[in-house]
Amino acid sequence: MAIDVLDLVDLDKYPIHLPTSGDFRSLLAQTQAQLNDDGCAVLRGFVRADRITGLVQEANRVADRGHRSFNRTNVYFTQDNPAYRESHPLRRFFDRSNSFVPADNFGPESSIRSIYEWPLFSAFVQQALCEDRFFRYADPLADVIVNVAEEGAGFPWHFDTNNFTVTLAIQNAEQGGEFEYCPNLRTPDDENYPGVEAVLDENSSTVKTLALQPGDLQIFKGRYSLHRVRPLAGPRRRYVAIYSFVEEPAMVGSPERTRQLYGRVLPVHMERAGVRADTLVD
Ligand SMILES: O=C(O)CCC(=O)C(=O)O
Ligand SMILES: [Fe+2]
Known part of the structure; x- marks a missing residue:
């Protein structure tokens, strides 16, 4: 490995290089407990303070390669449904903007990738999440990306369509950007529309900041916990690295989704789509 990851991660606080040690076992137990309790675990200062400038410089170098996409979505990423009253959560739409720097900008020399x-x-x-099937994403545009967000941007309230996300904070805007979430606001059996509506109306006591x-x-299970990133203010960009893990080896995104998020596709996306055209879902 070109980069020494052992020098990047604060191993005194987080001894993940010593998986048979007692300190590792207590770290794991604590992280599992946070994920069980409210679907969110935060490892503060995971990257050593003196190495953050290097990560920011790396993000600065590629930030202008971010692909911007805009859409209006409800918290479920579904289409409007006029069968419901207008104030129903299914019918509440918010602006969402992204700028993702695709993963092929983070090569073998990248510290962000080395982790x-x-x-x-x-x-x-994987152990923290207690997942049996857990693989790094095989998508060369999407396995390690950086979300670049500027003043006015943010992520409106939503439930994720994937089970969990792993993110590393690299730089904050001057103001805003707080992560707000409502642990287990819905379940596989109960959408809890009244609870969701109360959050959208800013009338809920379930929100954690x-x-x-x-x-x-941050390791976050976002499928059942409504969450958002508050709008940013000030000229400094917010950078967050997103590390993707999936349940199947050799998976890549569909050409449609890849083009939407990253502005282009690679031969591997087309080849896989050709082979799996009958099974494509998104
Ligand atoms: O940028 C973040 O901190 C999280 C964004 C988010 O919720 C998402 O990408 O689904
Ligand atoms: Fe999310």
């Missing part, structure tokens, strides 16, 4: 490629890192995250700092690692 993701470190086998003991994915082993730790996290102010993540550069270097903090």
Whole structure:
């Protein structure tokens, strides 16, 4: 490995390089407990403070390669349904803008990537999430990306369509950007529309707020916990690295979704779509 990941991660606080140690076992137990309790674990200062400037410089170098996409979505990413009253959560639409720097901008020399490629890192995250099937994403545009967000941007309230996300905070805007979430607001059996509506009306006591700092690692189960990133203010861009893990090896995104998020596709996306055209779902 070109980059020394052992020098990047604060191993005194987070001894993931010593998976048989007692300290590792207590870290794992604590992370599992946070994920069980409210679907969110934060490892503060996961990247050492003196290494954050390097990550910011890396993000600065590629930030203008971000692909911007805009849409209006409800919290479920579904189409409007006029069968419901207008104030129903299914009919509440918000502007969402993204700028994702595709993963092929983070090559073997990338510190941001080195954490993701470190086998003991994915082993730790897998155990923390208690997932049986857990693989790094094989998509060369999407496995390690950086979300670049500017003043006015943010992520409106939503439930994720994937089970979990692993993110590393790299730089905050001057103001805003707090992560707000409502642990287990819905379940597989109950959409809890009244609870969701109360949050959208800013009339809920279920909302928790996290102010993540550069270097903090977040593991978040977003399928059942409504969440958002509050709008940003000030000229400084917010950078967050997103590390993707999936339940099947060799998976890549569909050409449609890939083009929407990253502005282009690679031969592998077309080849896989050709082979699996009958089974494509998104
Ligand atoms: O940028 C973040 O901190 C999280 C964004 C988010 O919720 C998402 O990408 O689904
Ligand atoms: Fe999300």
